[in-house]
Amino acid sequence: MKVQSLFTKALWLTLVGIAVMVVTIFRLSPSLAYSTTTPSAQPSVAKETTAYYAAGTSLYKRLGGYNAIAAVIDDALKYILIDPQIGKYFIGLSK
Structure with a gap:
C-alpha cells in the first residue's frame, strides 16, 4: 500500500x-x-486581396476617411478617459 x-x-x-x-x-x-506547416486555406483569396489593395486604395480611404476615423476615436476616447488604469495618462487633453 x-x-x-x-x-x-x-x-x-x-x-x-x-x-x-x-x-x-x-x-x-x-x-x-503556432504551427507553421499548415498551408493557408484559400491562397487565391490572399493574392486577390493583396492585388486589390495594391491597386492604389490607401488604408485611410479603406477605413472611411476622416469622418469614420474621427468617430471611432471619439467613441473610444469616452472609455479611455474614465478608465482608472490608463485614463491618468490622458489628463489635460481635450475631450
Missing part, C-alpha cells in the same frame, strides 16, 4: 512538473504554439 501511495505521488509530481515546463516554454516562446 505504501509503494502504491509513493508511486501515485511521484506520478502527480511528474505531471505537475511537465505542466510547469510546458507553460514556461510557451510563455517564453509563444511562436512554438
